[in-house]
Amino acid sequence: MLTFLSRRERFTIVGSTNDVVRAWLDSGTPEVCLAVADEQSAGRGRAGRSWYAPRGGGLLLSLGFRPIWLSPGHAWRLAALTSLAMAGAGEEVAGLRPRAISLKWPNDLFGAGRTGPAKLAGVLGETDGLGTDDPRAIIGLGVNGDWREADFPNLLTADMTSLREAGGGHPLDHGALLEAFIERLEVAVNALRAGRFDSADWIARQLTTGRLCTLEFPDSSRETVMATGVDADSGALLVESPDDPGERRAILSGEVRHVRVAGQPRMPDGQPGIAGEQDLRSPAAAVSAHRGRTGGEV
Numbered sequence: 001m002l003t004f005l006s007r008r009e010r011f012t013i014v015g016s017t018n019d020v021v022r023a024w025l026d027s028g029t030p031e032v033c034l035a036v037a038d039e040q041s042a043g044r045g046r047a048g049r050s051w052y053a054p055r056g057g058g059l060l061l062s063l064g065f066r067p068i069w070l071s072p073g074h075a076w077r078l079a080a081l082t083s084l085a086m087a088g089a090g091e092e093v094a095g096l097r098p099r100a101i102s103l104k105w106p107n108d109l110f111g112a113g114r115t116g117p118a119k120l121a122g123v124l125g126e127t128d129g130l131g132t133d134d135p136r137a138i139i140g141l142g143v144n145g146d147w148r149e150a151d152f153p154n155l156l157t158a159d160m161t162s163l164r165e166a167g168g169g170h171p172l173d174h175g176a177l178l179e180a181f182i183e184r185l186e187v188a189v190n191a192l193r194a195g196r197f198d199s200a201d202w203i204a205r206q207l208t209t210g211r212l213c214t215l216e217f218p219d220s221s222r223e224t225v226m227a228t229g230v231d232a233d234s235g236a237l238l239v240e241s242p243d244d245p246g247e248r249r250a251i252l253s254g255e256v257r258h259v260r261v262a263g264q265p266r267m268p269d270g271q272p273g274i275a276g277e278q279d280l281r282s283p284a285a286a287v288s289a290h291r292g293r294t295g296g297e298v
Contacts, residue, residue, distance in 0.1 A: 004032060004182070004185075004186040004189070004190075005032055005033065005034050005182070006029060006030045006031060006032060006033050007024060007029050007033040007034070008033070008034045008036075009034075009035055009036070010035075010036045010037070010038075011035065011036070011037045011038070012037070012038050012039065013037060013038065013039040013040070013041060013055075014035070014037045014039075014040060014041070015040065015041050016040055016062075016140075017035040017036070017037050017040065017060055017061055017062035017140060018062045018124065018126060018138050018140040020035040020037075020062065021033055021034075021035050021062040021063065021064040021138050022064070022126075022136075022138055024064055025064045025066070025136050025138070029064065030066065031064060031065045031066040031067075032063055032064065032065060032185075032189065033063070033064040034061060034062070034063055034064075034182075035061065035062050035064075036059070036060065036061045036178065037060045037061070038055050038056065038060070039054075039055040039060070040060055054147070054151065056146065057144065057145065057146060057147035057151065057162070058142055058143055058144055058145050058147060059141075059142075059143040059145045059174045059177055059178060060141075060142050060143075061140070061141050061178070062138055062139065062140040062141070063078075063082065063138070063139045063141075063185075064136070064137075064138055065078055065136070065137040065138075065139070066134070066135065066136060066137075067130075067135050067136075067137055068133065068134075068135055069193055070135075070192065070193075072130040072131045072135070073233075073234065074197075074233075075127055075130055075135075075137055076106070076125070076234075076235035077192060077197050077235070078125065078137050078139055078192075079106070079107045079123055079125035079139050080106075080107060080197075080202055080235065081185070081188040081189065081192060081197065081198070082107070082123060082139045082141060082185065083103055083107040083108075083109060083121075083123050083141075084103075084184075084188065084198060084201055084202060084205070085181050085184035085185040085188055086109060086121060086141060086143060086181050086184075087099075087101040087102075087103070087109055087205060088180075088184050089177055089180035089181040089183075089184055090109070090111075090120065090121075090143070090163050090166075090177065092180050093163070093172065093173065093176050093177045093180055094163040094164070094166055094167030094170075094172060095167050095168075095170075096111075096166060096167060099201075099204060099205055100112070100166070101120060101166075101205070102117065102205050102206070102207040103202070103205045103206055103207060104117075104119075104207045104208065104256055104259075105206060105207075105208050105227075105230060105237045105256055106123075106235065106237070107123035107125070108121065108122050108123055109121035109122075109123070109143070110207055111161050111163070111166040112161065112166060113158065113159075113160070113161045114157070114158055114161075115158060117207055117259075118158070118159060118160050118161040119144070119159060119160045119161070120143065120144055120160075120161055120162065120163060120166065121141060121142060121143040121144060122141070122142050123139065123140065123141050124139070124140040124141075125137065125138070125139050125140075126138045126139075126140070143163065143177070144160060144161065144162035144163065145162060145163050145164065145172045145174050145177060146162070146163070146164050146171055146172035146173075146174060147162040147164060147165075148162075148164060148165070148169075149161075149162070149165045149169075163177070197232070199232035202230070202232065203229065203230060203232060206227075206229070206230055207259065208227035208237065208256055208259055209227055209228065209229050209230070210226075210227065210228070211226070211227055211259045212224060212225070212226055212227075212242060212259070213225055213226075213227045213239070213256050213257075213258065213259050214256070214257045214258040214259075215237075215239075215251065215254045215255065215256060215257070216254060216255045216257045217253070217254045218253055218254070222257070224242065225239035225240065225241060225242070225249075225251075226239060226240045226241070226242050226245065227239050227256075227259075228240055228248060231250055234250060234252065235252070236250035236251055236252045237250070237251040237254070237256075238250055238251075239251055
């Protein structure tokens with residue numbers, strides 16, 4: 001009987017689990033392979049940021065795929081289903097209500113923080129050779145698991161949370177979380193191989209829908225838009241201009257840096273206001289403005 005995982009290894013410490021999985025794929029390891037680490041010395045997040053979590057505080061893993069069975073235009077679904085599988089597993093193991101964990105486009109996981117939604121996990125997808133006879137996809141996932149709020153970096157406490165804290169401060173079993181995740185992932189991957197993707201759950205968990213968002217694009221430019229939804233075929237964020245509602249655009253590349261409820265006050269310069277604003281930056285975004293911080297993406 002074939003097993004879902006072709007290779008599975010756990011490490012005390014590695015540079016980056018994504019790099020471990022990439023080397024496996026380069027050496028011919030078939031999909032799906034899984035590397036898990038207690039600590040990373042050179043973890044990375046989106047846009048080249050580094051990723052940090054203290055030993056024992058997070059579940060750090062990477063998955064390797066050879067998605068020759070998936071059209072290049074749907075490769076984004078590998079990261080999406082990984083996020084959905086972890087969201088469901090986190091809710092089960094932490095004892096949370098269904099869909100207590102939301103997604104901030106494109107894939108990061110958010111839960112209830114002190115003052116609003118706060119980051120629970122970051123997802124980094126890397127691909128190579130899509131559309132060729134040797135496509136590869138690596139999905140890295142860093143989850144704030146059994147991390148006590150008292151141990152959060154001071155400057156990031158308002159921007160991050162953990163499954164332990166979301167679950168009322170009870171200790172979180174990373175082993176149980178990993179097994180619950182793999183169980184859900186196997187079901188989701190087999191469904192995707194058969195042409196099925198749980199778009200309903202992906203759409204329902206979106207944090208940005210119906211809210212004003214500040215997007216940052218690859219060229220570092222920014223724009224405030226109204227997020228109206230997501231497209232289940234392309235994975236795009238659907239947006240409208242606050243000044244010209246009805247003109248919908250699809251955003252395929254970018255990062256949501258701020259989210260606030262429509263109608264909240266703006267600052268005099270016309271930027272989203274701080275009063276009442278829910279700052280949904282990843283810990284990375286906050287850290288990048290304060291050199292030397294740790295905790296989450298930096």
